[in-house]
Amino acid sequence: MKSMMVSIVLAGVLSQQAVAEVIDLSGKWQVTLSTNSTLKSAPLHVTLPGSLPGHGIGERPSLETNWTGGRQSAKGWSTDERYAKYATKENFKFPFWLNPETYYVGPAWYEREIDVPADWKDKSIELMLERPHWGTTLVIDGKEIGKHLGLGVPHRYDLTGILTPGKHKLTLCVDNRMLVPIGESSHSVSDHTQGNWNGIVGRMELIAQSRMHLDNLQIWPDAANRKAKVTFDLVNQTDQTDRTDYTISVKGPKGFDCTITASGEVEAVAGKSTSVSAELALGKDFPLWDEFTPNVSTVTVDIGTDKASATFGLRDFKVEGTQFTINGRKTFLRGTLECCIFPKTGHPPMEKKEWTRIYRICKNYGLNHMRFHSWCPPKVAFDAADEEGIYLQVESCSAWSPNLGIPEFDTWAYAETDRVLREYGNHPSFVLMAYGNEPGGKPMVFLSAFCTHYKAKDSRRLYTSGANWPLLKETEYHNPGKPRIQRWGEGLKSVINAQPPRTD
Numbered sequence: 001m002k003s004m005m006v007s008i009v010l011a012g013v014l015s016q017q018a019v020a021e022v023i024d025l026s027g028k029w030q031v032t033l034s035t036n037s038t039l040k041s042a043p044l045h046v047t048l049p050g051s052l053p054g055h056g057i058g059e060r061p062s063l064e065t066n067w068t069g070g071r072q073s074a075k076g077w078s079t080d081e082r083y084a085k086y087a088t089k090e091n092f093k094f095p096f097w098l099n100p101e102t103y104y105v106g107p108a109w110y111e112r113e114i115d116v117p118a119d120w121k122d123k124s125i126e127l128m129l130e131r132p133h134w135g136t137t138l139v140i141d142g143k144e145i146g147k148h149l150g151l152g153v154p155h156r157y158d159l160t161g162i163l164t165p166g167k168h169k170l171t172l173c174v175d176n177r178m179l180v181p182i183g184e185s186s187h188s189v190s191d192h193t194q195g196n197w198n199g200i201v202g203r204m205e206l207i208a209q210s211r212m213h214l215d216n217l218q219i220w221p222d223a224a225n226r227k228a229k230v231t232f233d234l235v236n237q238t239d240q241t242d243r244t245d246y247t248i249s250v251k252g253p254k255g256f257d258c259t260i261t262a263s264g265e266v267e268a269v270a271g272k273s274t275s276v277s278a279e280l281a282l283g284k285d286f287p288l289w290d291e292f293t294p295n296v297s298t299v300t301v302d303i304g305t306d307k308a309s310a311t312f313g314l315r316d317f318k319v320e321g322t323q324f325t326i327n328g329r330k331t332f333l334r335g336t337l338e339c340c341i342f343p344k345t346g347h348p349p350m351e352k353k354e355w356t357r358i359y360r361i362c363k364n365y366g367l368n369h370m371r372f373h374s375w376c377p378p379k380v381a382f383d384a385a386d387e388e389g390i391y392l393q394v395e396s397c398s399a400w401s402p403n404l405g406i407p408e409f410d411t412w413a414y415a416e417t418d419r420v421l422r423e424y425g426n427h428p429s430f431v432l433m434a435y436g437n438e439p440g441g442k443p444m445v446f447l448s449a450f451c452t453h454y455k456a457k458d459s460r461r462l463y464t465s466g467a468n469w470p471l472l473k474e475t476e477y478h479n480p481g482k483p484r485i486q487r488w489g490e491g492l493k494s495v496i497n498a499q500p501p502r503t504d
Helices: 072-079 081-086 352-364 379-388 407-424 443-457
Strands: 005-010 020-024 027-033 044-048 107-116 124-129 135-140 143-148 155-158 166-175 204-209 212-222 227-236 242-251 258-268 273-281 297-302 307-312 317-320 323-326 329-331 335-338 369-372 391-400 430-437
Touching: 072 081, 143 155, 212 297, 212 307, 227 242, 227 258, 227 297, 242 273, 258 273, 352 379, 379 391, 379 407, 391 407, 407 430, 407 443, 430 443
Parallel strands: 335 369, 369 391, 391 430
Antiparallel strands: 005 258, 020 204, 027 044, 027 107, 107 166, 124 155, 124 204, 135 143, 135 166, 212 227, 227 273, 242 258, 242 297, 297 307, 317 323, 323 329
């Protein structure tokens, strides 16, 4: 690789449009429920993005409903005379959580015809599905292409060389059963909070770009030294090895009129992905990111045949003694819990403006922090937190009380965490990470290795084991329930109810 040249260009203007074409797959789809359902298996029509409960599809809840959240042993409530009027078929109300009007758990087959343009013949093609719930199986023209089990991340399918120009039948099986044993109470899947719905509620796109394109753009800030390392993969899906030039541009936040660029050359090996890394000096005046000055900047990489952009904030979130620091200054987290409770839709908002509204309510109460309890939010939640200056704890495995140490969970947990860091790792608001909540099984061995692994792999945030327990020497902070002013089962005997106000 050639030596790097770095220059500062005043009042520069960046184009942030990637060289890619997109086919929006939102709209009318035909859906068929699994034939082992008691519901009619005749095809229905739905609008995606959307969910089956949002279309009134499913069975009305009853005493026989097999809830994902369990509680089947609690049927005794139905014989209590105080609940009798809610245990009838006509007026059924399950008392342990909000009831959807309709309920369906199982595979649902969504189908529609697509038309691939002729000029996509030699392009790299990806199918991107944002926030499906939960697992997907992709079938094209009757042939299964692959499966995806990501829970908190978009599902991405590489269809290069598979999806040819012309008409095709695209079929997606979405399965909202418990596909990995993450725990029936997990807010990512449970009836307790958002509910267990079937569907796809985010963007649905076919994306075409050059066979020589960029992937996995990551920014690694170093606020103390006013530097940033930029890494990306150069993907060459052709049969020719070639050398290509690239340019990296950093556009500062609004009000900071300066663009920083670096350039270089890299060999793109035929049929392979080549990793590229460059370090940029941003200058002593480059604005930092924190809760008071949430300065969001943009990195753009250009290789001529493709262009990719990502946002970041120049910040260091560390530990000093027993306190957190942001950019070397001690800070105090004043937070609240987000348990994925959105009863109007049964699923999290997919619009940034709604997350902005939520965070501004938090700020009006003097809060600067939010913990996503046993789930990972969508990208728009990170985007809004970046802009509002909210510190987030994300629980990458979206789990609560699974049996750690079981290969079925352990293997998936590492894969899912890798996906979460790849998709959301650049966001400056993402400062804390736990695997999930209150682990069971063999948490000491698994989480010790888990924390050690991710501390070494991605130093952009701090890592703990699980919320509430265990407290391990490998973690960078603890997340126990002991300091809470209202602990489980304390009732009127809790600190907040039984004692005068205090500051310890």
